[in-house]
Amino acid sequence: MRYISTRGQAAPRDFEGVLLAGLAEDGGLFVPETWPSLSPAEWRALRGLPYPELAARLVQLFVGDAVAPADLRRMCAEAYGGFGHPATVPMSQIGPRTFALELFHGPTLAFKDVALQLLGRLFDHVLARRGERITIVGATSGDTGSAAIEACRDRAAIDITILHPLNRTSEVQRRQMTTVLSANVRNIAVEGDFDTCQDLVKAMFADAPFRTDMRLAAVNSINWARIAAQIPYYAFSALALGAPDRPVAFSVPTGNFGNVLAAWAVRRMGLPVERLIVASNRNDILTRFLSENDMSMRPVEPSLSPSMDIAVSSNFERVLHDALGRDGAATGAAMQAFRQTGTMPVPPAAWAEMRGLFHGFSLSDAGTLAEIGRLWREAGYLADPHTAAGTAAAALLAPEDLGIPVIVAATAHPAKFPDAVERATGLRPPLPTRLGDLYQRQERFDVLPADLATIEAAVRGHALRNAA
């Protein structure tokens, strides 16, 4: 399996190269050179497999020879064995034909665990074979740092340092990170805000000697391996509801476009996905694009669904590349213009093609609370604010009279956003019992000033201690 860059200037790579590189050298994102595709009979044969087994079979199509099938099966079994539900990604029916695909039963209660639990193991496996180590550094406003920490904890070839802004995350968010006491995990509370943390991480990557010396890496959603690891749950849910013999629609709460891209991928691989709904909050660049071909950046506004508070959706480039006939030069030019002017010029034909499949929807904070309340009253279902954008979008854009099942990606556990859920329903969702002692666990983190030399020294010291 080979991968090409969406901007057409970087040399093709195999899966291992793509996993370790993240971004392509020409600034583009890696996509499969040719998409694996399954016949209806091949899809039917996968129906009913336990989730870890299905995941291993589908991810193998993208991994190629980089990892032996027996190793990948073991990694999937380990990654998903720790989930808090025997089905890994169970579905709850919340309407006559509407289903919530619960992707939040992993260690940090959000969908990113599904990909990252496997990604940490893939990194470790490949690095061990090469006799190499890497250092992951990241900044978090609270929400995504814990998924990266849980993915990397105790992995032999990885050190991870996560910066969070001192006293500016919720206590649950901080504790989900700082109570991981593994030797290869370091948490730093920076005296500053989230932007300060993010600037420090950028500065570390821009410091070429430091970056090379420490073998800095990131686990963000532009890494193709993350997309590959999200494809199986869309296949799993569609197969369970009758695909390939019955079409389905997906509604996906969207920020960086990574999760909905994986839903698009199963269609590319031959499953009958009739409609893809892109649900957003008031940060509605994708809704504006899909309704009037207006892909223009606006400042990010905070909302009740913080993981969808984005100005741009980086993974959109992968779908654009396809809609432009896989023309790397055209994709690169559009992305370049976007960066320079803040508006992406998308040719009308490509826009029309995307609009035939993707439907955009954005939900206000008031609408989010109303939707959480409606789901609770009508279906007895507690949804988090991100999931609520997906269910509200599904009700409007894939109505029951469409006649096909609609699968909504439920991306976070309601207990992760208890304040919004309580405002909407009067109920405060408790943490699952496996996390119930979070407030009693011991914490470990360092408080450091927002100074690049100090932070770099801390990252270096941490990595050296573990390599020894």
Ligand SMILES: *Cc1c(COP(=O)(O)O)cnc(C)c1O
């Ligand atoms: C990250 C995240 C999203 C957005 O996913 P993308 O892949 O960035 O589109 C939605 N909901 C939750 C809870 C998340 O953590």
